[in-house]
Amino acid sequence: MWTEQSEDHISRHGVTAPEVEELVNSRPRYVARGRNDTTIVFGVTTAGRYLMVVLKTALDARWYVVTARDMTRRERLTFQKKGH
Structure with missing residues (x-):
């Protein structure tokens, strides 16, 4: 689910909504529990971009x-070891 604020926020990091959707719905990826009841997804886009x-x-x-x-x-090294 997207909000205007979340799209604006990721754009400040140079990330697009289609990149996020691709990453979350693809493999390999590594999923970890984050702080404050969040979930962190690590993966690579088809363009080869390593995103969190x-x-x-x-x-x-x-x-x-x-x-x-x-x-x-460091996150990239962890992903390369654990991503599946």
Whole structure:
């Protein structure tokens, strides 16, 4: 689920909504529990971009995007070891 604020926020990190949707719905990916009841998804787009996406469940049980950005070097190494 997208809000105007979430799309504006990820655009500040140079990430687009289609990139996030591609990443969340593709494999390989690595999913981890984040802080404050969030879920973190690590993955690679078909263009080869390594992204980290933070999702949170809304009251209606749909997911919404909190943020998305390029992975750090450390996150990328973890993804390469654990991504499946």
